[in-house]
Amino acid sequence: MEVAPIFVGIDVSKARLDIALRPSGARESIPNEEASILALVERLRAIQLTLIVLEATGGVERPVVHALAGAELPVIVVNPRQVRDFAKATGQLAKTDSIDADILARFAEAVRPALRPLPDRATEELRALVARRRQLTEMIVAERNRLSGAARPLRKRIKAHIRWLEAELEGVDSELDQSIRQSPIWHEQEDLLKSVPGIGPVVSRTLLAELPELGRLNRKQIAALVGVAPLNWDSGTLRGRRAIWGGRACVRAALYMAALVASRRNPAIREFYRRLRAAGKAPKVALTACMRKLLAILNAMIKHRVRWSPVMAKTH
Known part of the structure; x- marks a missing residue:
């Protein structure tokens, strides 16, 4: 007997995980804590799942994604814009964590995005360092812009903050250098890329x-x-840009x-x-x-x- 496909959507916040299943419509909400995540993984392992979908939420989703992937469950992290566009297209305009989980499950059921390898921890750490470097660079630019129009009493403080940010940037660059050197694959690939x-x-x-x-x-x-x-x-005879x-x-x-x-x-x-x-x-x-x-x-x-x-x- 053929088993009906089951799709799971998980909406992640700092405090809670909201879970929805399709086509049954079952929902639950649990604390975003290690014990609760492990219990959820065990329950999901007992079900013959087709796909689990989560949105990228700035890294908050990583612990549950790692737990699901570690249990060899079919999990994928998707771009939030795709899900929002899907929600609009299907008339799902209301927004709560529970509704978001249901939309994710419906998205999984309707779109069935292809599974792809998840980044390992080393790649996630490299990604975090690159993101931090980008943040520091933006903050330095912002402070330099403020400096040009700052009142005299503030100029000394802004200059001190810029020096601190530049020191932080130097530290992040050193960590990036070390991460690249420690990985033969990254070291080779960076050498190839920088030859351009x-x-x-x-x-x-x-x-x-x-x-x-x-x-x-x-x-x-x-x-x-x-x-x-x-x-x-394009539409009909209209050819758009x-x-x-x-x-x-x-x-x-x-x-x-x-x-x-x-x-x-x-x-x-x-x-x-x-x-x-x-x-x-x-x-x-x-x-x-x-x-x-x-x-x-x-x-x-x-x-x-x-x-x-x-x-x-x-x-x-």
């Missing part, structure tokens, strides 16, 4: 931390994952800076950019195409473990 003119340590480490799929997908898949693939906007949308914002931001530098300093990418501009493409459109081309090249380099060559700009 326009790619420095900030971009390479963002890619290693935030895009572990690099080298494992084809060029179309990796472009769609990052959010640099042009999406159609192509646009990029969604994806991983932090990776896209890093690629933007890399493409900006490469369009000036990397002869192959610079020539590609100039060709697009000469063909009438707007600067932003041409730069987005450079981002997409650069990503395809980096993906191929990691996949085939080869260093940069100008020939790659002609074949990718």
Whole structure:
């Protein structure tokens, strides 16, 4: 007898986990504590599940995800935007933790997102360091902007805070250096990425931390994952403008800076950019195409473990 598929949605907050099952509609709420999580895992292991879906919630979801994955349960963490769009499309406009869990279960049932490998703890730690570096950089920029218009009594304090932030940034960079050195795979991959003119340590480490799929997908898949693939906007005889949308914002931001530098300093990418501009493409459109081309090249380099060559700009 064929067993009906069962889908689980788990909404995670700091204090509680709200769980919903489809198609039964069963719901429960438990404390977000280790003992409760372990008990939940045991209960879910006793059920023949098809899929468990959680939203990315800034890291709060990690303990329960690790527990579920450790028990070899089919769990996936999805982009909150996908779930919100699904909720709007199905008319689910109300929002509570219990409703969110039910929407996640319905999303799992209707969309059935493909399972993919979860990042290991080392990758999560690298990701946390990269995120912290980004935060410190933003805070330094903000404080320097405040300094220019600050009253005299505050200038000394702001300067002291900037020095402290810069020291913290230096410490994070040292930890990143150590993490990369301790991993033969990351060390090799960073060396390959940095062989491309326009790619420095900030971009390479963002890619290693935030895009572990690099080298494992084809060029179309990796472009769609990052959010640099042009999406159609057509209806009937109307042909709309192509646009990029969604994806991983932090990776896209890093690629933007890399493409900006490469369009000036990397002869192959610079020539590609100039060709697009000469063909009438707007600067932003041409730069987005450079981002997409650069990503395809980096993906191929990691996949085939080869260093940069100008020939790659002609074949990718």
